[in-house]
Amino acid sequence: WLVQILERMVHGQGTSEDVETMLDICDNILGRSFCALGDGATSPITSGIKYFRQEFLDLIAEQPAVPRPEQLAEMTGASA
Secondary structure, three states: OHHHHHHHHHOOOOOHHHHHHHHHHHHHHOOOOOOHHHHHHHHHHHHHHHHHHHHHHHHHHHHHHOOOOHHHHHHHOOOO
């Protein structure tokens, strides 16, 4: 679910509520997952939002006007 939200944000379809939704999802996973990988999956998201919240919001607000960085194109398999 977190990956789907992030992909939607990268493709210019994110909303400001997505940031809070991701934090809520992470709060629900942390300490409640049967698998330790669940806890590990939340750390990059929560720390990323904690230290770079404005960048997430800028991505949402400005994505249609900003070309995708080369790293994102490589992650999605698209050509730059």
